[in-house]
Amino acid sequence: MEKVSDAPQVVRTGRYQLWELGTSSGQQQLINQVVRVAIPSTLSVTVTVKDALMHLLAGTGYHLCDGVPPDLANQPLPLTHRNLGPASLQEALQVLAGPAWVLQQDPRRREVCFRARVPAHVGTIEIAAPTRPTDTTAAHLNAEESAATQAHQARMKANVKSGSEKQESE
DSSP states (O other): OOOOOOSSEEOOOSSOOOOOOSSHHHHHHHGGGGGEEOOOOOOSSBBEEEEEEEHHHTEEEEETTTTTHHHHTBBBBGGGGGGEEEHHHHHHHHHHOOOOEEEEETTTEEEEEEEEOOOOOHOOOOOOEEEEEEEHHHHHHHHHHHHHHHHHHHHHHHHHHHHHHHHOOO
16 A cells, blocks of 8 residues: 655755745635735825725736725725735725625636625614703702702711710710
């Protein structure tokens, strides 16, 4: 019987250097390649998400589709997204777009695009303004505060009175 080796196949390229034969996951599937985003500070302050996506895709073999939705493309890029990674290309693209968008890729055309996860009006989140107490609530709170203050003052007077009675009895 012939024993199959689990050791990786390597080739010697120098006296002390060995290279493993084969291709990485990112080389086999371009969307899995490891990327790092560093938007240069020389770009204007108002970098858009589309600018960042195009910068990220440069050199990856992919390009951005023509139909990028304007409500994604024209958004200003958050400062926190100016430096990303290392991450897979797929993950970096999704982070730049945000959770409201679904990444669509066409590996044959090496094209990426985005579609809305839900219609814009359904996915909006309303943040309620802080409520102010009504006049009756405020009056009730004032009455409670007043009662608590009066009770505290009464206890203080009682303590003072009992303290003075102790002094007189001594």
